[in-house]
Amino acid sequence: xxxxxxxxxxxxxxxxxxxxxxxxxxxxxxxxxxxxxxxxxxxxxxxxxxxxxxxxxxxxxxxxxxxxxxxxxxxxxxxxxxxxxxxxxxxxxxxxxxxxxxxxxxxxxxxxxxxxxxxxxxxxxxxxxxxxxxxxxxxxxxxxxxxxxxxxxxxxxxxx
Amino acid sequence: xxxxxxxxxxxxxxxxxxxxxxxxxxxxxxxxxxxxxxxxxxxxxxxxxxxxxxxxxxxxxxxxxxxxxxxxxxxxxxxxxxxxxxxxxxxxxxxxxxxxxxxxxxxxxxxxxxxxxxxxxxxxxxxxxxxxxxxxxxxxxxxxxxxxxxxxxxxxxxxxxxxxxxxxxxxxxxxxxxxxxxxxxxxxxxxxxxxxxxxxxxxxxxxxxxxxxxxxxxxxxxxxxxxxxxxxxxxxxxxxxxxxxxxxxxxxxxxxxxxxxxxxxxxxxxxxxxxxxxxxxxxxxxxxxxxxxxxxxxxxxxxxxxxxxxxxxxxxxxxxxxxxxxxxxxxxxxxxxxxxxxxxxxxxxxxxxxxxxxxxxxxxxxxxxxxxxxxxxxxxxxxxxxxxxxxxxxxxxxxxxxxxxxxxxxxxxxxxxxxxxxxxxxxxxxxxxxxxxxxxxxxxxxxxxxxxxxxxxxxxxxxxxxxxxxxxxxxxxxxxxxxxxxxxxxxxxxxxxxxxxxxxxxxxxxxxxxxxxxxxxxxxxxxxxxxxxxxxxxxxxxxxxxxxxxxxxxxxxxxxxxxxxxxxxxxxxxxxxxxxxxxxxxxxxxxxxx
Numbered sequence: 001x002x003x004x005x006x007x008x009x010x011x012x013x014x015x016x017x018x019x020x021x022x023x024x025x026x027x028x029x030x031x032x033x034x035x036x037x038x039x040x041x042x043x044x045x046x047x048x049x050x051x052x053x054x055x056x057x058x059x060x061x062x063x064x065x066x067x068x069x070x071x072x073x074x075x076x077x078x079x080x081x082x083x084x085x086x087x088x089x090x091x092x093x094x095x096x097x098x099x100x101x102x103x104x105x106x107x108x109x110x111x112x113x114x115x116x117x118x119x120x121x122x123x124x125x126x127x128x129x130x131x132x133x134x135x136x137x138x139x140x141x142x143x144x145x146x147x148x149x150x151x152x153x154x155x156x157x158x159x160x
Numbered sequence: 161x162x163x164x165x166x167x168x169x170x171x172x173x174x175x176x177x178x179x180x181x182x183x184x185x186x187x188x189x190x191x192x193x194x195x196x197x198x199x200x201x202x203x204x205x206x207x208x209x210x211x212x213x214x215x216x217x218x219x220x221x222x223x224x225x226x227x228x229x230x231x232x233x234x235x236x237x238x239x240x241x242x243x244x245x246x247x248x249x250x251x252x253x254x255x256x257x258x259x260x261x262x263x264x265x266x267x268x269x270x271x272x273x274x275x276x277x278x279x280x281x282x283x284x285x286x287x288x289x290x291x292x293x294x295x296x297x298x299x300x301x302x303x304x305x306x307x308x309x310x311x312x313x314x315x316x317x318x319x320x321x322x323x324x325x326x327x328x329x330x331x332x333x334x335x336x337x338x339x340x341x342x343x344x345x346x347x348x349x350x351x352x353x354x355x356x357x358x359x360x361x362x363x364x365x366x367x368x369x370x371x372x373x374x375x376x377x378x379x380x381x382x383x384x385x386x387x388x389x390x391x392x393x394x395x396x397x398x399x400x401x402x403x404x405x406x407x408x409x410x411x412x413x414x415x416x417x418x419x420x421x422x423x424x425x426x427x428x429x430x431x432x433x434x435x436x437x438x439x440x441x442x443x444x445x446x447x448x449x450x451x452x453x454x455x456x457x458x459x460x461x462x463x464x465x466x467x468x469x470x471x472x473x474x475x476x477x478x479x480x481x482x483x484x485x486x487x488x489x490x491x492x493x494x495x496x497x498x499x500x501x502x503x504x505x506x507x508x509x510x511x512x513x514x515x516x517x518x519x520x521x522x523x524x525x526x527x528x529x530x531x532x533x534x535x536x537x538x539x540x541x542x543x544x545x546x547x548x549x550x551x552x553x554x555x556x557x558x559x560x561x562x563x564x565x566x567x568x569x570x571x572x573x574x575x576x577x578x579x580x581x582x583x584x585x586x587x588x589x590x591x592x593x594x595x596x597x598x599x600x601x602x603x604x605x606x607x608x609x610x611x612x613x614x615x616x617x618x619x620x621x622x623x624x625x626x627x628x629x630x631x632x633x634x635x636x637x638x639x640x641x642x643x644x645x646x647x648x649x650x651x652x653x654x655x656x657x658x659x660x661x662x663x664x665x666x667x668x669x670x671x672x673x674x675x676x677x678x679x680x681x682x683x684x685x686x687x688x689x690x691x692x693x694x695x696x697x698x699x700x701x702x703x704x705x706x707x708x709x710x711x712x713x714x715x716x717x718x719x720x721x722x723x724x725x726x727x728x729x730x731x732x733x734x735x736x737x738x739x740x741x742x743x744x745x746x747x748x749x750x751x752x753x754x
Binding site for chain 1 (some may be wrong): 462466498505510513540542653656714716718
């Protein structure tokens with residue numbers, strides 16, 4: 001009896017093995033990754049790692065992206081932001097969203113990604129304008145409201 | 161447009177002969193038939209009625225019979241029909257009509273031809289749309305801003321007016337997709353006297369033979385819409401004939417009717433009424449609208465509908481392809497505004513294989529009203545962006561009242577071995593047509609610049625004809641379509657939509673109310689621009705399929721915008737709403753390159 005309890009204490013706990021945890025998180029879809037970020041502080045820190053989101057963005061794209069892409073995306077706000085603000089709404093609007101409830105995972109191509117990237121760039125530019133208008137050019141752009149008007153057409157329509 | 165119907169006890173015993181039944185009080189219930197691709201009728205689906213297009217003829221027949229039956233009785237109102245009729249299944253329009261018919265007149269066999277029933281003067285409100293002799297009823301559907309054509313068999317006095325060319329003859333057998341406009345003949349008959357109504361009443365009392373294959377077209381339940389269009393056309397006709405007192409009367413009528421119309425038609429009519437009023441009273445805007453305010457409106461237009469985005473994305477794609485392999489590039493933008501076009505191009509250049517070129521941008525814009533240097537601020541923002549994405553960037557802003565004031569030498573064009581140049585103009589060239597000689601000067605300046613590519617985006621409409629009435633009709637159709645497409649956009653907050661509508665309203669005012677140098681919204685069609693560019697020495701550069709794909713994808717993102725269609729037109733791309741092209745992007749290069 002006591003030995004069984006001791007064995008229970010030696011059970012595997014995922015948070016002890018961050019590398020495995022990262023490997024698992026790398027394979028999640030967007031929604032699950034967001035959910036994972038709500039589990040505990042460690043998971044939240046890990047899920048915020050932009051490289052996970054980079055993996056997610058390019059997962060279905062056939063060929064690996066050129067090396068020039070990453071600095072541009074990072075400059076514009078990072079892959080997580082790209083996914084949340086542009087890629088996800090674009091995919092859902094185009095009907096390509098991953099539907100985990102139905103266990104159906106659709107894929108997207110480079111074209112959707114490129115369009116999202118263009119829209120992301122316009123969005124960044126607008127945030128620049130908003131920051132300048134607010135007179136606070138030193139303020140980190142990450143704090144600006146993510147839903148600037150140029151992307152409003154991607155927002156879900158409100159059911160009136 | 162809502163219709164009320166309530167449930168009653170099923171199935172009703174045939175009511176006593178409806179001697180107490182009224183004639184149609186005001187709302188002849190009619191719907192428009194619309195040709196679909198098969199499956200459900202799309203217009204009726206919008207109203208919540210699922211009717212298969214195969215059933216449509218039957219439905220239409222029944223409606224016609226109902227109409228006849230309604231006309232047969234002189235009593236005060238058949239409103240009770242709306243409330244008393246049993247309606248089991250809103251998606252089954254056919255049986256509902258049948259039930260109405262049987263209630264109305266139990267002896268009337270549904271589905272068969274009827275004896276002719278004279279429709280007397282009860283057809284007051286519906287006089288404009290009541291069927292005459294013909295096989296189709298002209299009608300207007302204001303949810304889609306289309307007016308349907310009646311074949312020539314009728315002597316109903318709505319005929320086609322000039323402007324049909326914009327729609328290309330679409331004479332399908334059903335005639336349901338035909339676009340019709342109202343003839344000057346009818347307009348003049350309207351303007352001639354108030355007894356026109358009487359004339360129409362008499363007309364409607366004529367017999368029309370039911371035919372089984374007759375396509376029926378039915379109007380929006382509010383005939384006010386039809387009267388509205390009639391009034392607009394009549395007013396324009398009156399203005400054309402310089403009969404200003406009559407025109408004034410019509411403007412009042414238009415305003416009154418426009419208020420009753422919900423949706424796009426009401427808004428369009430209000431704007432046109434204001435524009436007509438301005439024309440009648442000579443209230444041309446003395447000075448151009450404050451530019452910063454109009455820029456704000458344009459920003460809202462950019463955000464709410466895809467037209468500007470489409471123009472930017474397609475032009476960018478053409479420029480990107482022209483800049484392939486070049487190490488230093490220079491873009492001259494005739495339509496700088498807020499510079500919303502360039503972030504996407506810069507990002508695409510940054511990510512192109514081989515790395516970004518050195519990017520130089522020259523922006524040209526009008527002077528700002530408050531003396532702030534708008535162009536410089538835009539340039540600063542773009543420089544910030546360029547720095548973030550590591551693109552070597554250089555910017556120069558030019559303030560010019562008109563593009564014709566420019567000279568190639570001012571722009572510091574470097575020789576072509578050094579810089580590859582592109583010239584871009586979005587919705588700017590048509591303004592030059594207001595000043596004689598300006599467009600030729602600008603085109604020669606562009607030629608002197610020797611660009612690798614010259615991208616032009618313009619409205620696809622002919623609002624520059626010599627005859628006012630033609631311009632009026634064209635713009636009525638064009639802006640009705642634009643407002644229509646706006647109605648579909650569900651995502652924008654109301655104030656954004658309102659500003660977009662104001663943006664278009666300003667254009668409407670300009671087209672209708674202004675003349676001479678003031679009238680800057682001189683839109684011309686792609687064909688007209690093609691002729692102009694060809695005679696100036698440009699040859700078309702085909703916009704590739706990448707642009708088409710990207711544009712289609714972009715449009716798919718606009719919720720509620722199933723109507724947006726990208727089409728390829730001899731190497732140019734057009735964006736339209738359903739079958740009506742609204743914006744056209746084209747690319748040009750010099751005929752003889754060095």
